[in-house]
Amino acid sequence: METVTSKQKEYLEQPKERISGSEAIVRCLLAEGVEVLYGYPGGAIMPVYDELYKYEGKINHVLTRHEQCAAHAAQGYARISGKVGVAMATSGPGATNLITGIADAQIDSTPIVCITGQVPSHLLGSDAFQETDIVGISTPVTKWNHQITKASQIPEVIARAFYIARSGRPGPVLIDITKDAQFEEFDFQYKKCTGVRSYKPVPEIDENSITAAATLINSAKKPMIVWGQGVILGKAEEELKAVIEKTGIPSAWTILGASAIPTAHPLNVGMVGMHGNYAPNVLTNECDVLIAIGMRFDDRVTGKLDEYATQAKIVHFEIDPAEIDKNVKTDVAVLGDAKASLKKLVSLLNTNSHPDWLQKFKDLYTIEYDKVIKNDLHPTAKGLTMGEVLKEINSQTKGEAAIVTDVGQHQMIACRYADFNVSKSNITSGGLGTMGFALPAAIGAKMAAPEREVVAIIGDGGYQMTIQELGTIFQNKVPVKIVVLNNEFLGMVRQWQQLFFDKRYASTEMVNPNFVAIAQGYYIEAKKVTKRENLAAAVKEMIASDEPYFLEVCVEKENNVFPMVPSGASVSEIRLE
Amino acid sequence: MGTEKQLYTISIYTENNIGLLNRISAIFQRRHINIESINTSVSEIEGVSRFTILVSMTEDQIKKILGQIEKQVEVIKAYYHNEEDTIYQESCLFKIKSDLLFEERQIQNIIKESNARIVTVNKEFFVLEKSGRRSELEQLHRELSAFGIMQFVRSGRIAITKDKLKITEMLNAFKN
Numbered sequence: 001m002e003t004v005t006s007k008q009k010e011y012l013e014q015p016k017e018r019i020s021g022s023e024a025i026v027r028c029l030l031a032e033g034v035e036v037l038y039g040y041p042g043g044a045i046m047p048v049y050d051e052l053y054k055y056e057g058k059i060n061h062v063l064t065r066h067e068q069c070a071a072h073a074a075q076g077y078a079r080i081s082g083k084v085g086v087a088m089a090t091s092g093p094g095a096t097n098l099i100t101g102i103a104d105a106q107i108d109s110t111p112i113v114c115i116t117g118q119v120p121s122h123l124l125g126s127d128a129f130q131e132t133d134i135v136g137i138s139t140p141v142t143k144w145n146h147q148i149t150k151a152s153q154i155p156e157v158i159a160r161a162f163y164i165a166r167s168g169r170p171g172p173v174l175i176d177i178t179k180d181a182q183f184e185e186f187d188f189q190y191k192k193c194t195g196v197r198s199y200k201p202v203p204e205i206d207e208n209s210i211t212a213a214a215t216l217i218n219s220a221k222k223p224m225i226v227w228g229q230g231v232i233l234g235k236a237e238e239e240l241k242a243v244i245e246k247t248g249i250p251s252a253w254t255i256l257g258a259s260a261i262p263t264a265h266p267l268n269v270g271m272v273g274m275h276g277n278y279a280p281n282v283l284t285n286e287c288d289v290l291i292a293i294g295m296r297f298d299d300r301v302t303g304k305l306d307e308y309a310t311q312a313k314i315v316h317f318e319i320d321p322a323e324i325d326k327n328v329k330t331d332v333a334v335l336g337d338a339k340a341s342l343k344k345l346v347s348l349l350n351t352n353s354h355p356d357w358l359q360k361f362k363d364l365y366t367i368e369y370d371k372v373i374k375n376d377l378h379p380t381a382k383g384l385t386m387g388e389v390l391k392e393i394n395s396q397t398k399g400e401a402a403i404v405t406d407v408g409q410h411q412m413i414a415c416r417y418a419d420f421n422v423s424k425s426n427i428t429s430g431g432l433g434t435m436g437f438a439l440p441a442a443i444g445a446k447m448a449a450p451e452r453e454v455v456a457i458i459g460d461g462g463y464q465m466t467i468q469e470l471g472t473i474f475q476n477k478v479p480v481k482i483v484v485l486n487n488e489f490l491g492m493v494r495q496w497q498q499l500f501f502d503k504r505y506a507s508t509e510m511v512n513p514n515f516v517a518i519a520q521g522y523y524i525e526a527k528k529v530t531k532r533e534n535l536a537a538a539v540k541e542m543i544a545s546d547e548p549y550f551l552e553v554c555v556e557k558e559n560n561v562f563p564m565v566p567s568g569a570s571v572s573e574i575r576l577e
Numbered sequence: 578m579g580t581e582k583q584l585y586t587i588s589i590y591t592e593n594n595i596g597l598l599n600r601i602s603a604i605f606q607r608r609h610i611n612i613e614s615i616n617t618s619v620s621e622i623e624g625v626s627r628f629t630i631l632v633s634m635t636e637d638q639i640k641k642i643l644g645q646i647e648k649q650v651e652v653i654k655a656y657y658h659n660e661e662d663t664i665y666q667e668s669c670l671f672k673i674k675s676d677l678l679f680e681e682r683q684i685q686n687i688i689k690e691s692n693a694r695i696v697t698v699n700k701e702f703f704v705l706e707k708s709g710r711r712s713e714l715e716q717l718h719r720e721l722s723a724f725g726i727m728q729f730v731r732s733g734r735i736a737i738t739k740d741k742l743k744i745t746e747m748l749n750a751f752k753n
């Protein structure tokens with residue numbers, strides 16, 4: 001359950017006090033335990049910024065260089081900590097700039113609360129300066145949203161916003177507050193929200209479904225687990241581990257499930273999906289029982305749906321009833337919270353092992369190693385590979401770092417090769433695939449977990465989508481480590497052009513600036529590596545630094561990421577070259 | 578199984594919220610599902626609204642849609658029904674020249690036989706109201722068309738289920 005700090009108590013359920021709406025907003029955040037928020041000021045939110053000024057020292061507002069990055073920073077904060085991230089923006093363009101981050105949080109189930117200023121209520125609908133219908137615009141990409149036009153609504157609505165964002169399947173909430181409501185005074189008192197009558201965040205577990213699941217699993221000869229982010233969001237890592245170890249079931253993960261079980265665990269058989277590992281993709285179509293835990297059968301995971309695990313019985317552990325049978329028909333659906341469900345499940349499972357079946361995974365791994373992994377990690381060609389950079393980071397961080405990735409080839413390579421010893425260590429934009437995500441998300445992650453090494457791994461394309469956040473990093477002295485894997489291409493798109501469009505490289509070649517000079521322009525220590533013999537020392541220097549550090553690694557320009565399930569193909573048609 | 582299109586009525590009990598219509602219609606729009614009709618009103622429970630939506634789709638589709646609808650925070654519960662599960666009605670209004678009422682005896686017969694109701698009559702026009710099944714409404718429309726209709730409007734379907742819907746119990750459970 002949630003713990004309430006003594007600092008929070010100062011703002012919770014205190015006697016009523018007459019204050020302005022804008023001060024109330026800040027006090028609500030404090031009562032929710034918010035220590036840092038990310039945002040950008042402007043006309044319609046200025047009263048709140050004025051209060052943030054007065055409350056300096058109690059709450060830390062970080063000025064990002066773009067509102068999109070405020071949302072991404074809030075996401076990074078939430079993803080590494082499990083707490084709700086907060087972003088703030090003014091009306092109109094400030095609010096619309098948040099949308100990409102909100103959409104990303106929606107599809108990746110990340111709990112964030114976004115607060116936007118709005119024109120005074122008497123101007124609503126008049127096309128006033130910087131008026132946009134942000135509630136209308138954000139509706140399809142928020143778990144919940146609401147416009148406040150009276151100060152008295154502020155405490156209840158904000159309490160509800162935090163409750164909805166974090167409970168059940170988490171997601172983004174947007175609260176739009178008119179400027180007159182920010183100025184208006186009222187008798188403030190804050191109570192945390194403990195329930196909304198029309199909203200059932202966690203379905204009750206049906207014991208029969210657990211029994212049915214256990215029966216299927218116990219009788220399986222070739223079972224396979226695929227877990228997703230639901231395990232991390234539900235804090236069910238230990239429970240999952242117990243299930244895996246008791247049953248000896250080979251277990252794979254979706255991109256957002258990465259790090260819930262350590263990479264080196266003997267039953268961890270790697271990533272499923274388009275650029276996942278060979279064995280779990282191929283054997284998805286050979287297993288007899290597929291146990292999906294907190295994952296949603298995304299099309300990047302399933303490939304061609306009507307050829308996905310058709311031979312297998314499907315057991316689906318899921319918190320969101322709308323996910324059951326959405327893409328893949330289940331034989332047993334276990335609705336509920338992953339932690340509670342797995343805890344009940346494990347006691348019904350037989351102690352077991354599947355050595356022959358596990359051997360199949362190992363055999364296919366060997367094939368993948370020979371065809372792909374060896375060349376990625378121990379290349380013999382002259383040019384540097386993305387894989388060897390990851391290998392170097394692994395060895396120097398001992399797999400303890402949180403890896404924040406952008407979108408593209410480097411992302412797939414990072415997720416494939418990063419060693420994860422600790423949960424919540426893979427922060428990436430999975431569902432939306434938002435280029436520009438990594439740099440701001442790394443800021444949020446590092447600020448939420450200052451004790452952790454946070455390494456952002458970014459392509460030269462995506463880096464330039466939010467490169468201005470170097471300013472935020474510099475101003476706030478956020479010691480993130482930034483690695484740009486520069487292939488002078490929009491690599492992933494170029495790969496598709498090579499494979500499916502006869503190498504017609506339309507608008508994917510990049511003529512890049514002097515990245516080192518740009519980082520140095522922000523007074524960030526920076527280095528560029530072009531040769532293999534300099535890589536280890538450069539990574540070492542970066543990891544040893546207590547400050548923000550930028551490392552550009554020039555990699556082979558036209559390498560491809562394999563294995564690959566071509567879009568529209570079945571997972572077992574995965575290509576190794 | 579569940580793969581043939583048919584007409585379904587969806588009943589949604591919701592909190593009374595401004596943005597909800599937008600949220601619900603977006604669920605259909607995103608999936609290119611045409612809404613045949615939509616009606617919102619109060620329900621038997623104070624403060625709780627009821628949406629009645631008529632759509633043509635497969636049972637597989639409607640189950641998924643229902644999941645998406647119920648996922649909305651302010652939706653209390655959503656149901657879907659077949660024609661046989663519900664008692665349903667639509668209603669319509671016709672505006673017709675008053676002269677015809679007196680000059681065309683046949684119109685009077687049509688009105689009588691169709692159980693339509695005259696809502697108002699003045700010198701220029703009269704307004705006829707008819708509630709019932711779609712086919713009855715359509716038949717009346719066909720018959721009156723011959724004489725000329727000045728204006729016509731038909732409402733969305735409203736429907737009551739034969740089975741009990743346990744909304745009050747659900748809401749009470751929250752209080753406890």
Ligand SMILES: Cc1ncc(C[n+]2csc(CCOP(=O)(O)OP(=O)(O)O)c2C)c(N)n1
Pocket residue numbers: 406407408409410411433434435436458459460461462463485487489490491492493
């Ligand atoms: C905002 C956004 N625009 C476009 C895309 C499409 N896209 C996916 S990967 C990719 C190329 C990324 O290139 P780069 O950042 O250099 O990384 P690399 O693939 O070379 O590692 C593009 C353009 C996207 N995912 N996000």
